[in-house]
Amino acid sequence: MTVQLAGKSGPFEERAMPAVLAVIPARGGSKGVPAKNLASVGGAPLVTRAVRECRAARLVSEVVVSTDDPAVAEAARAAGALVVHRPAALAGDTATSEAAVLHAMDAYQAMRGGPLDAVLLVQCTSPFLTGEDVDAVAAAVVEGGADSALTVAPFHGFLWRAGPSVPAQGGGGQAGGAQGVNHDRAHRPRRQDRPEDLLETGAAYAMRADGFRAAGHRFFGRTELVRTDPARVLEIDDPHDLARARALAPLLDTRRPLPTRDQVDAVVLDFDGTQTDDRVLIDADGRELVAVHRGDGLGVxxxxRAGLAVLILSTETNPVVAARARKLRVPVVHGTGRKDLALKQWCDEQRIEAQRVLYLGNDVNDLPCLDLVGWPVAVADAHPPVREAARLVTRAPGGSGAVREIAGWLLGPSLNP
Incomplete structure (x- = not known):
């Protein structure tokens, strides 16, 4: 079998830890949500979110994304995963996840060699999966002795299954029809009196590698159930699921780590609505006045002083913007209709990778820039689409210290301007 494997990682270091491979199937085709695995939730594509959480897991040795889509492959590599290029026969609507995982295992071992102790199947369509969840299923196999494991969450609902209706004897209408699945419809005990049901979340699975190869499916031998937070259970299958995920991200992603100085080389700031409160005062002569926050100036x-490049990028040509840039002693690019192109050109000139840029915005004209950088950030009062596209959202609104807050993220809360 010929396989193609590409990635940034070097060979394994010798270690006592078990060899655990996390495989993320992420094909390009999707009928319910086009380009689903690249859909952005909380400022990052779904495949990127999954890679990050797998890499954060203590027990995962390597992360592989199995895909037939070049754009998915590019996003996966940027997030730190290896990429297995999946053949068309394993990328159709009827292809199983198990087949993709087995192919990825073969491809990985053809490149790296050596045995695998466990393999994980991680679904990027579960956007609120955590590294702790990934670690828990892996630990159930490599430390707890289980053959397979999966994430589950408590479920207390009554399940019904539709069935055919038949005429009732004696002319009493219809009999049969819907039937209770996990309850007797003639006797419905209170929740606390019923056996607990557990819902398979679809987020993460772990299997002993040799047992998985032999069985060909993910559930074999002793299967361990790993409980997760039911508030985080969401599988994206249609546009409504995606909309819910984007709405929930600002609430559920509060645990995400803040950027550090060694992850960011440049901070690019929109002006109106981020360094100001988006209001403009106009005097009788038509001159515009805006209010800025002194703390933001100290943050810049x-x-x-910490060696970060700082740029102000604004759509409008406005003497107020230029004056503020002079005051802060930072360059300004304004009067541009395509902020993303201006940003890319500036990054090229400064030899700064876009993935190491933090961009702060508030309105829809910032969306292309947010998509371009590695650290897209929105102010607290940004428009909803901008908050949804951001990786992080400041606590402070625009013009009320949001820039100083970001400086605290990068340099520490007790920074001394």
Whole structure:
């Protein structure tokens, strides 16, 4: 079998830890949500979110994304995963996840060699999966002795299954029809009096590698159930699921780590609505006045002293913007209709990778820039689409210290401007 494997990681270091491979199937085709695995939730594509959580897991040795889509492959590599290029025969609507995992195992071992102790199947369509969940299923197999494991959450609902209706004897209408699945419809005990049901979340599975190869499916031998937070259970199958995930991300992603100085080389700031409160005062002569926050100026000064490149990027040509840039001693690009192109050109000139740029915005004209950088950030009062596209959202609104807050993220809350 010929396989193609590409990625940034080097060979394994010798270690006592078990060899655990996390496989994320992420094909390009999707009928319910086009390009689903690249859909952005909380400022990052779904495949990126899954890779990050797998890489954060203590027991995972390597992360592989199995895909037939070049765009998915590019996003996976940028997030730190290896990429297995999946053949068309395993990328259709009827292809199983198990087949993709087995192919990825073969491809990985053809490149790396050596045995695998466990393999994980991680679904990027579960956007609120955590590294702790990934670790828990892996631990159930490599530390707890289970043959297979999966994430589950408590479920207390009554399940019904539709069935055919038949005429009732004696002319009493219809009999049969819907039937209770996990309850007797003639006797419905209270929740606390019923056996607990557990819902398979679809997020993460772990299997002993040799047992998985022999069985060909993910459930074999002793299967361990790993409980997860039911508030985080969401599988994206249609556009409504995606909309719910985007709405929930600001609430459920509060645990996400803040950027550090060693992850960011430049901070690019929109002006109106981020360094101001988006209001403009106009005097009788038509001159515009805006209010800025002194703390933001102190934050910019601290960022500059720490060696970060800082840029103000604005759509409008406005003397107020230029004056503020002079005051802060930072360059400004304004009067551009395509902020993303201006940002890309500036990054090329400064030799700064876009993935190491933090961009702060508030309105829809910032969306292309947010998609371009590695750290897209929105102010607290940003428009909803911008908050949804952001990786992080500041606590402070625009013009009320949001820039100083970001400086605190990068340099520490007790930074001394």
């Amino acid at each position: 000064a601290a960022l500059r």
